[in-house]
Amino acid sequence: MAEASMEIIGQSEAISSLSAMLPKIARSDAPAFLTGSTGTGKEHFARMLHRMSDRCDRPFVAINCAAIPDTLFESELFGFEKGSFTGAHYARKGKAVLADGGTLFLDEIGELSPYSQSKLLRVLEEKEVYPIGADRPVHVDLRLIAATNRSVEDNIRTGQFRADLYYRINVARVVIPDLADRPDDIPLFIQHFIDRFNARYRTHVTMPDAALLDILKSYDWPGNIREIRNFVEAVFIDPPDGAITRQHIPFAFEKLHQLYVISGEDERQRILDVLEQTNWNKVEAAKALHWSRMTLYRKLTKYNVAQSHPDDDD
Structure with missing residues (x-):
């Protein structure tokens, strides 16, 4: 298998744990599901998983789900035959077929409509695709890596994401931490x-x-x-x-x-003011300060601010 561990930048505990887990996930052929905020490098980690896997000498094919209209997703994924619809002057292979033997990366999978999700689910379950206009299926052998910056679990509760697809892709979960x-x-x-x-x-x-x-x-x-x-x-x-x-x-x-x-003393006072305004609810205080909770905790330690309300009993 190809070595790619040196491509990870970072020495934090979170990244060290992630670095140790990636080769194990790469050895598996199970679907991988990358979650993290915008800009955390989800596609970079997807490519690393591919390069560390036994499929490294086969194609890595990426689809940005947020950039493809729902009406075009089926032809993008499955491909089409010549003459299958107006303007189909030539046959074109779909991304799933191009990824045969390798890895199919679906970036921002949370943007797919329920209709497109059902089409994708069929590919994962049947391991075959029907190009538009074809009279027989095409078998595909691929490893799926999906990524999103959304809370798919919340989308399932609101009916925006299919639970059966979620259970299909949420096998090897990789959470990429914010900076x-x-x-x-x-x-x-x-x-x-x-x-x-x-x-x-x-x-x-x-x-x-x-x-x-x-x-x-x-x-x-x-x-x-x-x-x-x-x-x-x-x-x-x-x-x-x-x-x-x-x-x-x-x-x-x-x-x-x-x-x-802003001097350190100014920032310390700002934190105290926001904590008072939110009745020392650190989740709400972090939101008001536009920080993550980890950033707020780090600042509390830096400025020697108590972790609980000063009036609370021990």
């Missing part, structure tokens, strides 16, 4: 993208100075890895010859400017 929940990995990603853009542009940009790096680690990065990449790429529009400092923060990242001028 806000692993701040110590943030400098590693910044260095990774600095190295990449230095090589591309032949520049000599180095890591942010200590003051800015502390701010970057405190920022919640709602766009996750994709947002870090965009931040570093924006710095390279007018790159410094050396360390990145406050003056090099791109204008588009106004929130980072705001964080830079």
